[in-house]
Amino acid sequence: MANSSSSVVDMDPDVARRLFEEGATLVLLGVPQGTELGIDCKSWQVGPRFKGVKMIPPGLHFLHYCSVNKPDCGAEVGPKTGLFLTLKPREILLANWDPKEEDLDFSASRNEEEVSRIRENLRDLDPHLGPYPYEVMRKWVSLSDRVTEEVAKNLQPLTGRICAFSDVIPEVQLTHTKDRAEQPRNDTACQSMKEGLDRLPKMKPREGTELRFSVIPQKSYPPGATPAEITRCSMDLSYALETVLEENYGQQPLDLLGEMQFAFACFLIGSVYEGFEHWKRLLALLCRSEEAMRKHKELYLGLIAVLYHQLGEIPPDFFVDIVSQDNFLTSTLQDFFQFASGPGVDGTLRKRAEKFKAHLTKKFHWDFDADLDDCAPVVVDLPEGITVD
Known part of the structure; x- marks a missing residue:
């Protein structure tokens, strides 16, 4: 060393x-x-x-x-x-x-x-x-204080190793010459990118090497939902969030924050991009669950604390690059701040969200009260001669 x-x-x-x-x-x-x-x-x-x-x-x-x-x-x-x-x-x-x-x-x-x-x-x-x-x-403590030994054990691969590059194998094992002969031939030129990708063998993680993150439901509404329920559950993801909490954390909903920290650490320190993608999915799920925000005060107070430390560890220009693609971070947090100021939200949570919003506006120069365009974060115009540390 x-x-x-x-x-x-x-x-x-x-x-x-x-x-x-x-x-x-x-x-x-x-x-x-x-x-x-x-x-x-x-x-x-x-x-x-x-x-x-x-x-x-x-x-x-x-x-x-x-x-x-x-x-x-x-x-x-x-x-x-x-x-x-x-x-x-x-x-x-x-x-x-x-x-x-x-x-x-x-x-x-x-x-x-x-x-x-x-x-x-x-x-x-x-x-x-x-x-x-x-x-x-x-x-380190600020980035991992919600990750218990049990949470880490349940999320990391069965091998115990978290690898920056997945260990993958073909979904179909072509062990015999006859099996390989029946596969599409690759000796002719591809007519499109899609055709080229389709010719590549389908791969899957080697058993025991995959991260075991909570599965977020593909459908945000319950089975047999009416069109009105589908619309409501698509705008308020509380049903999907409650499903994740019930299936993975039972009486310990705050452990979901541990999973969020685990995913972020895998990305920030372990260079595992899958961790970042899962962190984004969890953040969107939490920030767009209006009914759950009224129900789970402690979960959302904890979320603000977790995000405060996580966003403090990444240079602002990193989020500019990410946001320039799909405006994920600013639009997601804008939904969060809007719901946090709504009726029925605990007063302590509302005040904490307002302070967090002011902190991010000062740090990143983002205006969460304005309409966001499709390409970039909104920048607050400051008077000439005034700077923000």
Whole structure:
């Protein structure tokens, strides 16, 4: 790890002492030099003496890494792999690098004798352990405080690994020559893009590697709904939201915010675009559920807090690019602010939404009270000489 000692130097002595006594330790043996490895919101390039991370605050963390091919000869960085870990005080978690799979193998942690041996020799190992980057702890907690161990376990793939690029296989396994011969031939020119795409084999995620996000109903209305009900449920997505809550979170509706944070972390830190797409779907579902907003006060107060920290971690120009395509963010939040100011909404929630709206207007220069055009966010025109930080 490069410059890893600075975290301890800059840390409050009482905090450093407490983490030294109570913090968990990740012992990661055999990680090749040059590997990009990180925990939570910070990453490094592994040096020749690296053997793990110490002084990790107990709780949920996201370990992520990219294998590097021949770091001394123009390194080629592989796709990022990550996993959520819930660490206990003074816990030692042991993993060995598997060069064949280019992955960390945590099976050694189940060997109590091996873990005990590591614990006894921890003092000798200490110079090879980089301290947890405590300066990012506050940021990490603000992005993950709703993600419980159970939520993370239920959402991450059965393999336990979250990969930036999906591991896919053909939907139809053409193991015999006869099967392959019956497939459409590709030796003639395609007449259209659609024809070319249709000729490609249909792929699906390898079993156990897919993220297990909540399924959002394709139809936002109940079976047998009348035309009037279909119209109402299409304008107010509360039925679809209640379906998601009932099927996935039962008596714990606030855990949906944990799923939203999980998806966002997968995208922001794990480079998983699917996480961003699911985050967008959850945000649209929550923001366009007017009846649910009157019913689930705590859920929506929590949503504002979650969004406040999430939007603070992404440069404003990122959303300009996204919004320029389909105006997603501004139109979705505009619906949210409109519903939050409606009749029957709790007064505390209404005031919190007004403050959040003012914060976003100041930060992004967006006017949520104006009609949005089809292409770009609305920018507030400020008097000459006045700027917004």
